[in-house]
Amino acid sequence: MSEKTQKSTRARWKRATSYDVAELAGVSQSAVSRVFQDGASASKQMRKRVMAAAGKLGYRPNAIARGLITQRSNMVAVIMSQQTNLYYPEVLVQLTQHFSNHRIRVLLFTLKSEGDIDSTLEQVLQFRVDGIVTAAMLSRAQLATVQDANIPIVFYNRSLPDIPSNSVRCDQEEGERWLVAELFDSGHRTFAIVSGPEDSSVSTERTTGALQKLREKGVDGVTIVTGDYGYDSGRSAFAGIVDRRGGPPDAVIAANDVMAIGCIDEARESYGLDVPGDVSIVGFDGTGPARYAAYDLSTVRQPVKRMTEAAVSMLIDRIGNPELSAEKRVFSGERIRGSSAEFAADLD
């Protein structure tokens, strides 16, 4: 009872330290420290005494001070480019989840714009994180800065060609090639592409993959318009395509699901087209809305769970052993057949 009052009054004074606990328990500070560690040696009774004192004072080890002396913050930075892409939040949650299984916390950094990276990186470095997962592209110089600081880093869904660096990604090009091949084989002959923002490397890869296969199939005259990964940009992109071509193409390849959905809505509402009867529209990512019955999107799903697991374990390995050589892991997406590929399904 008197303890309770003591607690609340003390609160505004100062938080209990290991010295306070040591004093109350009549032991040394080192003893307290050891009791609160995993592999440290401490007798049973010592534990009991210390824990009792700690409980009475509401003591908790100070992770900041611990980090200073151990040179381990137990925090990793996750850098995300601020995008309308519905796909990333899921990635973030999964990463956090997996890291927490290893008693590591996530310090979150979002970029207002890509130009923001330098100052963001500066922050990241100041916080002495144990590692970095980035879903934003870094320049060579920026990567060098990180490596000079000796901080392990894993790229998520992007990779620097010809530079030794760790990355986990989904094979965007392959996925697009699948989609295009199936569309072509089921009779589609005229195509349009809705790409993502110029500075999105993911979008670039997807467009490249699609164009590759189209060229291989001998298709040309492909209309390309740019969107921002958002729903509205999908709608106006479709309008732009029809406008530019003087009519709808056989198929539209959108750089992500959300824009694909935008295209579908625009096609149906503003042009009275039947999707997938008159025009087929495919997306990418396999996010929630792709499954909604009204769209039943044909798309490629990124194996987010496995990818995030891979990123986490890769980073943790390198935190434990910085000498590990670089590694790139590439995952195939999972082909999800929606309505637009109904013909194609026969071919399996």
Add this chain to the structure above:
Amino acid sequence: MSEKTQKSTRARWKRATSYDVAELAGVSQSAVSRVFQDGASASKQMRKRVMAAAGKLGYRPNAIARGLITQRSNMVAVIMSQQTNLYYPEVLVQLTQHFSNHRIRVLLFTLKSEGDIDSTLEQVLQFRVDGIVTAAMLSRAQLATVQDANIPIVFYNRSLPDIPSNSVRCDQEEGERWLVAELFDSGHRTFAIVSGPEDSSVSTERTTGALQKLREKGVDGVTIVTGDYGYDSGRSAFAGIVDRRGGPPDAVIAANDVMAIGCIDEARESYGLDVPGDVSIVGFDGTGPARYAAYDLSTVRQPVKRMTEAAVSMLIDRIGNPELSAEKRVFSGERIRGSSAEFAADLD
């Protein structure tokens, strides 16, 4: 050139400290410290010398060490309950964005289950965050723990009645009353509710609001089924409703947009019903998919931007001045009229 090699070899040795910089620049460590602070006094030439040395060594102030001495970590914890609700990622991104404008970083904590809170809270406290924003409910005891530790905390979209605590939330009950009133006034007479998970206080409030208004209008025999905020649960919820009632009601009130969309798809696909012709379905949140033309959902949008801004400034105020008394801010949602309220639109 030789500097470069020096850099990379030194990397594995040790990171530069303010002492290293001081030595190289021929000044005291305090001087270095002052140069890297905002309001500190340092002459122009001093800055120049120090910055030059710092640049040469790739020095960056150590935020961990700084936090230890200043008693400010410049980090806040954001606690999110791990839910299928599509709405939260947006909240998270916005919070991070706003905090970063104040040079504060977000340490992210997600809960596997609600029971997880105690251990999570322990972690939060150990990291000596400057404040907490929680989108998960805490028990009285848990809140007391946080307050004893003298850490300001703001509840997001939940509040403890009769307990002085800071919160920012959207008036869920009011929003539901609006929706129900409009449905009733436009002729709907039989109702069903799809609630969220039992332990979601947001869901509880929404259900309460809806039932309030329904009772007020003299409607009873309301079917209530439980979902998990996910699309599939929306679909099966609708099936459950039809099953239980032996037919569809005039209107379904879903606890969030995603489940509303699930209901719509199930109604159309599995029961061949016309939405909103045969049955009206409303949601809550105003997330992206609500706008998709295929659904054109009638819903209430939470003013996320203003709410997150409010939460951030509220928290920062209390970090600066812990004596500030508790405050609860309640925002009205924004009524979004979709197809299900077509009649109702006349009444305005």
Add this chain to the structure above:
DNA sequence: CGTGCAATTGCATTCGAATGCGATGCACCG
């Protein structure tokens, strides 16, 4: 040219916990 005041700078200490090393205790063995 002397005096006074303000702006700089350095010294020494502090934040809170971890850890190498030496000291102590205890059990067990010959």
Add this chain to the structure above:
DNA sequence: CGGTGCATCGCATTCGAATGCAATTGCACG
């Protein structure tokens, strides 16, 4: 009963930066 080895514990130091206080410098003014 003396000796050996291991488990425990405390002492003292360390991590890297901030800051109160004192010392120094610079500058303006009379």
